[in-house]
């Protein structure tokens with residue numbers, strides 16, 4: 451297929467995204483089981499961060515390679531106008547464009563569903579905590595940029611003040627951790643379901659820890675709130691919403707964990723340090739002209 455200078459840049463960048471994203475996703479899938487086991491032993495917040503890195507890493511690497519390496523090397527070293535684009539490059543480019551397009555569509559759809567769900571619940575906005583007429587046990591942080599705390603009347607009336615304070619602190623922890631933004635990013639990117647689910651599990655535990663910490667009374671109050679949520683019956687929430695109790699199967703484990711107190715957690719420092727060093731080395735390499743020139747040669751040969 452013949453293509454002009456800028457069209458070739460587009461095909462090459464999209465194909466480069468596909469190769470890097472799919473390759474990294476395959477590596478992440480192989481490592482997923484071991485990573486989940488390792489993350490489960492860590493402090494919840496750090497474990498969740500590790501799983502999120504692994505789950506979103508492939509898409510981030512793909513974008514970084516396309517925009518940080520493929521495009522600049524092309525702009526620097528490619529001269530001349532139209533040339534042929536190989537069939538493989540076209541196929542990979544189409545896959546890349548489809549991945550990005552589907553991701554954007556999924557993120558938009560998740561955001562829109564959360565909005566519509568919220569609009570269905572609420573008569574009017576404005577208050578810091580919205581009490582809604584919903585029969586289930588709903589306590590949720592809704593919204594990405596300026597999240598709002600929503601609670602169903604049934605749940606609010608069932609909770610004592612201490613339990614409500616603990617539930618509210620759990621939701622504020624989700625907001626502080628930008629968990630709804632992370633949920634949107636997860637909806638927008640392809641990746642292993644095991645990683646997504648394990649992240650969600652650890653994000654709940656991390657919010658529990660942040661809300662109750664080492665305070666035994668608070669842990670008890672939060673556990674009591676979770677038990678009440680289970681008894682009232684869980685309300686269905688929309689995507690990109692962080693609820694107090696989203697998965698029924700996880701409730702018993704969380705209650706047990708809250709009652710047991712904070713366990714021994716293994717540090718994630720080494721893993722974090724290795725990931726950070728790798729990212730820094732890659733970023734540094736990308737700024738070297740010699741590396742870009744070599745990369746250009748590789749892209750040319752692979753994708754022609």
Ligand SMILES: [Zn+2]
Nearest residue numbers: 654657693694
């Ligand atoms: Zn939660």
